[in-house]
Amino acid sequence: MVKGDCSRDEYVTLYNRMLSGLDPYKVLEQINTLSGGKDCALCCYEKPGDFCHRHLLAEWITKRTGIEIKEFGVVEKKKDIELIQESLF
Numbered sequence: 001m002v003k004g005d006c007s008r009d010e011y012v013t014l015y016n017r018m019l020s021g022l023d024p025y026k027v028l029e030q031i032n033t034l035s036g037g038k039d040c041a042l043c044c045y046e047k048p049g050d051f052c053h054r055h056l057l058a059e060w061i062t063k064r065t066g067i068e069i070k071e072f073g074v075v076e077k078k079k080d081i082e083l084i085q086e087s088l089f
Helices: 008-020 024-034 053-065
Strands: none
Touching: 008 053, 024 053
C-alpha cells in the first residue's frame, strides 16, 4: 500500500490516490463476500479515534456511496454540563 517514511499529509494523498482507482461498490461487495454476508470490522493496532487508514477508507466509502461507517469503541462526548454547588445551610 504505502511504503517508506512519509508525512501524514503525504500518506493521505498516496492512500487516496490508491483508492481512487477502485470502485467502492465492488470493494463493499468483496467485503460482503469475504465475510459471508455477516457484519465485519476493519482492524488495526491504532486505538479508536486515532488517525488510521480505517478512517480514510470509511470516509472514502461514505463520500462515494452514502453508507456511514461507524468506528467501534468511540463514545461521543456529551456536552459539558455546568455544575453548581448548592449550599447545605
